[in-house]
Amino acid sequence: MSSIFEKYSVRRVINASGKMTILGVSTVDKEVIEAIGEGCKNFFIIEELINKTGEYIANLLGCESALIVSSASAGIAQSVGAMIAKDDMSLVYNVNNPKKQVKREIIIPKGHNVDYGVPVEVMIRLGGGEVVEAGYANMCNKEHIIREINENTAAIMYIKSHHCVQKSMLSVLDAVQVAKEYNLPLIVDAAAEEDLNVYYELGADLVIYSGAKAIEGPKLRVSNR
Template identity: 65%
Template sequence: MGLESQTEKSIYEKYNLKKVINASGRMTILGVSTPRPEVVNTVCKGLNEYFEIKDLVDKTGQYIANLLNVENAVVVSCASAGIAQAVAGVIVKDDLDLLYNLHASDKYVPREIIVPKGHNVNFGAPIGTMVGLGGGIVVEAGYANECKPDHIESLINPDTAAILYVKSHHCVQKSMLSVTQAASIAKKYNIPLIVDAAAEEDLQTYYQQGADLVIYSGAKAIEGPTSGLVIGRQQFVEWVKLQSQGIGRPMKVGKEGILGLTKAIELYVTDPRQETGQQMVTKMTPFIEKLNAIDGISARVVWDGAGRDIARAEISFDAKVIGKSATEMIHLMKQGEIAVYFREYKANEGKLDADVRSVTAEQLDIIYNKIKRIIQGAN
């Protein structure tokens, strides 16, 4: 038995785990992404060496900053930890007493974090929880379906610590101010702008648009190990780093994560392997055509609602024809030897989306055949 077969057995059979086809995208619940061999190799090397960790943090951060042409950067354990530590950083700054006692201190400092109401979402955990962990208080601006610059300006007061802008498909997209507009307000009132851009693909644009801190997931678009990245202005990133002695301690990232993400960013910038949206369309066109030949199913190409260059297959189920709702199909597709996961956000509309970035053409055939068997009543 070859090494690959032994490894497969040790994971799937030893722990009685299902195999998964990930048609939901870069989702935390499925392990996010699959790093390149070069990244895996760097992680392995990092695990087997010793470093002065502060030196490693500082020097990899500067290396990343140089790659991205930003002032400063730091690797953190994940994007949500980055939010909490960024909020704590702009509240605590370099106040050591507050750093050590943020959880219990009643010392007065500005703590209000203004968030567009349509950005106060649950991304797998609530944005408000991350803000609260960082010692902040969420203040919602505007309405669920609208936030204009004056909605934010009207809330700014001496207790305002920062503006938090969430760039995500989870958020309301229509009638929202832009990052540039938010940055203009932040500059006008001399308060920091934090942008949570966890799943975004452009590692420079929000910094260039005026954000003081920008947070990314290391494991999503960048395809690194489980980790996060915070980039931004020199002093603000230093305040985030300081949180390793405060709330950031239980969120610490290991040496392997630091080195693995640094390598992944280097590859992401110098040797991108991402499929374009049009390449995704080409890959899934035969899949869509076959689905459209099944009575009660219609499929089409849809583009990412947050403006990223990502094409997906939207699959609509006519429950009256196939006898099963989209919600039931989602459940049934997860059963059996191979679990298939879709994007489920539109299930109440009778639809689901297949994200093909992590799916091969052969796996699309498996998905099609499983859908067909379920509809035909096969087990």
């Protein structure tokens, strides 16, 4: 039987870069493959499965709630959509409804509006948000964020990634302090991070992780709050 490389005429890769999306993110252990196989053999009530797996993860992490979504990118879009729609079911079904006059601006440091395979701003817009860049390409501090806050601000977003500018940028704690002072939700995209507790313990309202990067699971992601 031919290998997957031969079957699809794709090249073998020696990964010396780490958990990279463009290289398939990560490989998985035998136990993970067995767990996937067990799940694929059975039927579930999907809504129940989503809720119960979220409860299980939230209990492990000691956070308010958790939700498994299809990708960290989807996590960005869904998080933004949740901050905009809140309890308005008409927006839940159509978050981009132009007739709805709601807060849509998502403030993000300019040096965090990066392309990780798709631009961050694309996912924010898919969630119904309007991107507001704070600061400059090489600098953003608390005052730069504060300067962009107005009556249309829905949330602040912070991207924790090697893709982002690292020098002269406010810390997650700085962003938390601004968000708390102005009563705004803070979304932290920590897709490639491995510490699942640090950001919500610092005070972030919603944190997005990739289940396939540092966690080395299948291609799914986790959002917690």
